[in-house]
Amino acid sequence: xxxxGRGADRAQDVPRPGPIPPLRVGRPIRxxxxxxxxxxxxxxxxxxxxxxxxxxxxxxxxxxxxxASELLRAGILLGTKELNQEEVSESxxxxxxxxQVQQDHDRxxxxxxxxxxxxxxxxxxxxxxxxxxxxxxxxxxxxxVKLIEGLRIARATPQFLAGEKLQQLIYGQHPYGRPEPAExxxxxxxxxxxxxxxxxxxxxxxxxxxxxxxxxPGRTLARLRRAFGEWAGPHRxxxxxxxxxxxxxxxxxxxxxxxxxxxxxxxxxxPPVGHPDQxxxxxxxAILGGSFSSRLMANLREDKGYTYSPHTMSEGHLRDSxxxxxxxxxxxxxxxxxxELTYELGRLATVEVEPDEVEESxxxxxxxxxxxxxxxxxxxSSLAQVRGxxxxxxxxxxxxxxLAAVTPTDLRRVAAEYLAPANLTTVMVGDADQAVAxxxxxxxxxxxxxxxxxxx
Amino acid sequence: MVLGSAAVAKRTSPSGPRLRRLRxxxxxxxxxxxxxxxxxxxxxxxYRAGFRLEEEGRTGFAxxxxxxxxxxxxxxxxxxxxxxITGAGGVLNGSTRHDYTNYFEILPASALEMAxxxxxxxxxxxxxNEETLQNQIDVVKEEVRVNVLNxxxxxxxxxxxxQYAFSTYPNNHNFYGExxxxxxxxxxDARAFYDTWYxxxxxxxxxxxxxxxxxxxxxxxxxxxxxxxxPDPPTPELAEPIPTARTEFERRDPLAPNPRVAIGYRTAPFxxxxxxxxxxxxxxxADGRSSRLQRRLIREREVVLQVDGGPHxxxxxxxxxxxxxxxxxxxxxxxxxxTKEAVSAIDEELARVAEEGPSPDELLRAKxxxxxxxxxxxxxxxxRMRELGVLASVHDQPELAxxxxxxxxxxxxxxxxxxxxxxxxxxNSTVLHWQPDxxxxxx
Numbered sequence: 070x071x072x073x074g075r076g077a078d079r080a081q082d083v084p085r086p087g088p089i090p091p092l093r094v095g096r097p098i099r100x101x102x103x104x105x106x107x108x109x110x111x112x113x114x115x116x117x118x119x120x121x122x123x124x125x126x127x128x129x130x131x132x133x134x135x136x137a138s139e140l141l142r143a144g145i146l147l148g149t150k151e152l153n154q155e156e157v158s159e160s161x162x163x164x165x166x167x168x169q170v171q172q173d174h175d176r177x178x179x180x181x182x183x184x185x186x187x188x189x190x191x192x193x194x195x196x197x198x199x200x201x202x203x204x205x206x207x208x209x210x211x212x213x214v215k216l217i218e219g220l221r222i223a224r225a226t227p228q229f230l231a232g233e234k235l236q237q238l239i240y241g242q243h244p245y246g247r248p249e250p251a252e253x254x255x256x257x258x259x260x261x262x263x264x265x266x267x268x269x270x271x272x273x274x275x276x277x278x279x280x281x282x283x284x285x286p287g288r289t290l291a292r293l294r295r296a297f298g299e300w301a302g303p304h305r306x307x308x309x310x311x312x313x314x315x316x317x318x319x320x321x322x323x324x325x326x327x328x329x330x331x332x333x334x335x336x337x338x339x340p341p342v343g344h345p346d347q348x349x350x351x352x353x354x355a356i357l358g359g360s361f362s363s364r365l366m367a368n369l370r371e372d373k374g375y376t377y378s379p380h381t382m383s384e385g386h387l388r389d390s391x392x393x394x395x396x397x398x399x400x401x402x403x404x405x406x407x408x409e410l411t412y413e414l415g416r417l418a419t420v421e422v423e424p425d426e427v428e429e430s431x432x433x434x435x436x437x438x439x440x441x442x443x444x445x446x447x448x449x450s451s452l453a454q455v456r457g458x459x460x461x462x463x464x465x466x467x468x469x470x471x472l473a474a475v476t477p478t479d480l481r482r483v484a485a486e487y488l489a490p491a492n493l494t495t496v497m498v499g500d501a502d503q504a505v506a507x508x509x510x511x512x513x514x515x516x517x518x519x520x521x522x523x524x525x
Numbered sequence: 526m527v528l529g530s531a532a533v534a535k536r537t538s539p540s541g542p543r544l545r546r547l548r549x550x551x552x553x554x555x556x557x558x559x560x561x562x563x564x565x566x567x568x569x570x571x572y573r574a575g576f577r578l579e580e581e582g583r584t585g586f587a588x589x590x591x592x593x594x595x596x597x598x599x600x601x602x603x604x605x606x607x608x609x610i611t612g613a614g615g616v617l618n619g620s621t622r623h624d625y626t627n628y629f630e631i632l633p634a635s636a637l638e639m640a641x642x643x644x645x646x647x648x649x650x651x652x653x654n655e656e657t658l659q660n661q662i663d664v665v666k667e668e669v670r671v672n673v674l675n676x677x678x679x680x681x682x683x684x685x686x687x688q689y690a691f692s693t694y695p696n697n698h699n700f701y702g703e704x705x706x707x708x709x710x711x712x713x714d715a716r717a718f719y720d721t722w723y724x725x726x727x728x729x730x731x732x733x734x735x736x737x738x739x740x741x742x743x744x745x746x747x748x749x750x751x752x753x754x755x756p757d758p759p760t761p762e763l764a765e766p767i768p769t770a771r772t773e774f775e776r777r778d779p780l781a782p783n784p785r786v787a788i789g790y791r792t793a794p795f796x797x798x799x800x801x802x803x804x805x806x807x808x809x810x811a812d813g814r815s816s817r818l819q820r821r822l823i824r825e826r827e828v829v830l831q832v833d834g835g836p837h838x839x840x841x842x843x844x845x846x847x848x849x850x851x852x853x854x855x856x857x858x859x860x861x862x863x864t865k866e867a868v869s870a871i872d873e874e875l876a877r878v879a880e881e882g883p884s885p886d887e888l889l890r891a892k893x894x895x896x897x898x899x900x901x902x903x904x905x906x907x908x909r910m911r912e913l914g915v916l917a918s919v920h921d922q923p924e925l926a927x928x929x930x931x932x933x934x935x936x937x938x939x940x941x942x943x944x945x946x947x948x949x950x951x952x953n954s955t956v957l958h959w960q961p962d963x964x965x966x967x968x
Contacts, residue, residue, distance in 0.1 A: 118900050119876075184900070377670075432614040
């Protein structure tokens, strides 16, 4: 892989590219509306469209019940008293746009788009479904069945089982560790509970509205004020409890008889977005498994042929992030793959990375960000993401500069603190009869049965 | 509340970014779409070599060969290949489809010359050897395990439906590949495949992004001009008769908790009068909660939990194929409803559209969605590169990309109705019932 230095025997006539272009967000205009809603508009007239993101503090970890949070997300698309779910869908289609509602631990994200000429209609529609959801009883029943069936499929999927267990082990009783809702809870959640959850979490003063597209920012701000100005709610700060890092030494192996592969998931709770360690850790994570030429790819795939797509992961949270690595390997190399994975994690934590390998990953991260920010949709989503975590556009623009400041020593320090094998928790899902005997010689293993889906 | 009235009144026509097209003496087809709104470029290399031209006993070979194209050349060793692109701040990937395989990079504009070097280099100097071949056979088997064998509904429905719906080998073999065929692949096979299908005359290069046409043409001539021409590859024989009666099949999936069903209708080929109307029909039928099938079957009749579909669904669109293809509709019945009942309900709804046509508002919404999707795709270097790459390499008509929104505008209710009536008929279809293992057969 590293044949006497990266690129040592590379052809000399390969043309050299120039430096990575700067990250430019444009000229955002920002206003706090009277109701506390934080609105930002960026003109990006590349195509005659407009992208909207509304970020609301209604993440899965905010409410008391995972079932209620999931149903709230699904319920937003069911419309208002005046506009049923099909009329919502028809409206967005006439605007030539799209509408989605997604949820992470901390935030609920409404993503919508329209042709630029229809921007004002888009704002009115998004405001209506956001502030006046009706949760019609009959249609909510269908959403319950869809959620339950979706969970049954998820529980048949090994990556889902591994992810759920890893979060439970890392976050314990913290809401980030809460398992997906039980079918019984999805059935029992009432409309009243949904209305209460909506009322306490859909707060304009704790939400961010981001618009990017072919717009005139001043006029668009006035339109946003008209559309969203009447949204009322108390000024309240919603947050999630602090995370106490925890770690389990033994490998938790969930038995899934007949599996032809073992899912290996290794991770820990890491620094939140905006923490000084986050950028060096992102770079360490990229070197380990962030690209086609990362160490996990070079070793476990391109050298050993154990796996198709080994990669590192990093999921930013308000309080903390989930960091780690994931790979699916054929059953008979489970133990051997775990040895190589541990080797690569340990190497990063103990041996300083050569400057040219650091430079390559730095360029990669900065370049990918430039590519992502070039579309209206990518810019809108990036801004919404950082704004939802309490940062602003300057965080995006300063990304390359912060990457440039990371030294190999910083890299080794954060790798040792966050990614050293002794600081990580491992979950595997596979055929225990086939995989555990050899694995037990490498690490202590505790075998568990997969949680059975309840019969419907 | 009345929404969208202004939008309905005003029609937006795309102005159409400029396109440049040229053909080098060695046969390489080149499409340039300059767009200076941000400092990046997308480079797409399309080879007219897909699943359908694989030889018997070599199922999965086109995709396996795609992997070999990332294994370095006699000038750029395997380990350096990816590093050059990631180190320049770019991303790279490739995909194999029925009638083409593409390789692409998105990079800062200053790396355009390097990307041209890399694509020209792997067009002529690929390092095919035993070690990388065996390594990538292992990797592809892991890809099949993770995407098909170790998950519920693996490969549903695209990988399996075509195996039942078509009657000839090019169209009905396992496109991901039988493991025994993958294991049997040799270096000699790979060399022959490379020589036959990966010459400049069988390829289209698409450049999208921040460059002057003149500068791009100079780079293309410098790096691709010297690539030697190869003999024209044979034209694959893909045609087969269209079905005259519905056939039904069942597959059992021990990992699936619930049944699903897919109906594959033989669809209209490119250039047929019904081809574009069927794209709009897909939106009318299955795009969003207000679409005909989702509204009728999920909410009003409560027979399915999910229904979706369209031409070449779910791994392509109306333009991704040459030769016979399917318009697929997939559905998940509600608990207690059989797949057979779900199929009957879909048949009834399609019969209604065939008889009455879509409503004018349904058609209008489909057109608005097409227009929005066109602009969204144009905004993305990758999106634009893909539109142009498919239209140029498969149909030799990249300029169609910017004409489609207007062509869609002109389509009438009667045209959609006629297209549905002619193609989305039960007799023209194959049904695949996907059953959890251990349950009773459908119906």
